[in-house]
Amino acid sequence: MRRIAFINEKGGSCKTTLAVNVSAWLAGHGQRCLLVDMDPQGQAGKALGLYVRELHPTIADLLLQPRIPLPEVIRPTHIAGLDVLPANKTLADFPMQAAALPRREHLLAERLAAVTGYDFILFDSPPSMGLVNTNIMLAAEEIVVPVNLTFLALDGCAEIVESVDWVRQEYSHHRLQIVLVVPTLYRPTRLADEILHKLRTHFPGRVSKAVIGFNVKLDEAQSHGQSIFEYASWSRGAHMLEMLSREILQLRRD
Numbered sequence: 001m002r003r004i005a006f007i008n009e010k011g012g013s014c015k016t017t018l019a020v021n022v023s024a025w026l027a028g029h030g031q032r033c034l035l036v037d038m039d040p041q042g043q044a045g046k047a048l049g050l051y052v053r054e055l056h057p058t059i060a061d062l063l064l065q066p067r068i069p070l071p072e073v074i075r076p077t078h079i080a081g082l083d084v085l086p087a088n089k090t091l092a093d094f095p096m097q098a099a100a101l102p103r104r105e106h107l108l109a110e111r112l113a114a115v116t117g118y119d120f121i122l123f124d125s126p127p128s129m130g131l132v133n134t135n136i137m138l139a140a141e142e143i144v145v146p147v148n149l150t151f152l153a154l155d156g157c158a159e160i161v162e163s164v165d166w167v168r169q170e171y172s173h174h175r176l177q178i179v180l181v182v183p184t185l186y187r188p189t190r191l192a193d194e195i196l197h198k199l200r201t202h203f204p205g206r207v208s209k210a211v212i213g214f215n216v217k218l219d220e221a222q223s224h225g226q227s228i229f230e231y232a233s234w235s236r237g238a239h240m241l242e243m244l245s246r247e248i249l250q251l252r253r254d
């Protein structure tokens with residue numbers, strides 16, 4: 001079972017968009033997927049048409065109440081082969097509520113240890129570093145970093161590399177790796193091309209071939225609670241997300 005987290009502490013770098021649509025594509029290609037929403041904004045569930053506001057139990061309950069059975073928290077989506085562990089704003093209290101627990105960084109990994117029957121577990125992350133992201137890194141093995149091609153993006157990348165190195169060392173989680181850096185919201189400007197070039201220099205062989213350009217259909221699809229492959233399968237957005245999903249499916253671990 002592959003465990004892939006989409007992480008970037010910078011907000012609006014397309015983590016949710018990629019996590020949701022890559023999950024949908026994989027599910028459509030025979031891969032059973034569990035999408036774990038670890039963001040109190042609950043947008044992974046929302047983007048798949050779930051009404052998460054009043055939902056109970058959610059991932060926050062699973063993390064804090066070990067007796068809750070997993071099947072009560074996992075929800076099917078309208079896409080065959082794609083289930084979600086949904087979040088809502090109750091997850092915002094998790095760091096405070098877990099602060100005194102001795103194994104607080106390992107809660108997610110321990111709860112997911114009982115998960116079977118999936119080919120992929122994919123994690124959507126919040127735009128911040130802290131206990132939630134440490135839990136995600138300890139539950140995942142592969143990290144995909146979506147990078148919005150703006151001037152400050154490289155700065156954010158350096159922070160993520162540091163965090164990943166820290167988790168690898170501190171917790172001896174040596175299988176954790178940044179496997180792919182995905183340029184997002186690309187527009188053909190000189191600055192964007194320069195940043196893309198720098199990314200390829202910093203992460204040789206790890207920048208995705210798929211460069212995700214700006215495409216409003218990706219945004220629209222979410223507002224309809226659909227994947228891009230349902231909402232506008234002919235669009236450039238669908239084509240780009242399909243390329244990326246194929247790359248992720250074909251990634252080989254060393």
Ligand SMILES: Nc1ncnc2c1ncn2[C@@H]1O[C@H](COP(=O)(O)OP(=O)(O)OP(=O)(O)O)[C@@H](O)[C@H]1O
Nearest residue numbers: 011012013014015016017127213214215216218219
């Ligand atoms: N390629 C794209 N073209 C146009 N709009 C996009 C594209 N990708 C994502 N968006 C839109 O940009 C916004 C931010 O994307 P998204 O929510 O995926 O980022 P995020 O990294 O998950 O944000 P946050 O850090 O707040 O969780 C959303 O409204 C999304 O629909």
Ligand SMILES: [Mg+2]
Nearest residue numbers: 015016039043
């Ligand atoms: Mg998000």
